[in-house]
Amino acid sequence: LLRDVRGADAQAIIDRLPRAAASYPYASSYTMWPGPNSNTFLAHLGREIPELHLTLPTTAIGKDYLPAGQFWARTPSGTGYQMSVSGLFGVAAGRDEGLELNVLGLVIGLDFRHPAIKLPGIGNVPGDG
Incomplete structure (x- = not known):
């Protein structure tokens, strides 16, 4: 479970999901x-629907992959920004993400909201807060 949203807030998000999903640029391709x-x-849904406040776990390989030609974007949570080169190298900083360094798709960093080291x-560590 990445996020628990209920009531009118959930309905507002549900109403926006079809359009956000349809705008995904890689609907017909998958690369592990x-x-x-x-x-x-x-991550795309999180960027398209900021009300999701979606924070993906550090172990979610592919979360930092941005559309072709794009190197800078809001983080999926909408609380920060990230720079990424084809999901292989990058950095993210945000209220919900903390500070993350992405090397070959693997993340190392610091979580300041729920004090932890990202490995x-x-x-x-110690746990996902």
């Missing part, structure tokens, strides 16, 4: 590493 993949799709393949 470094993307685009299912995590790339979820590649493991996630947040």
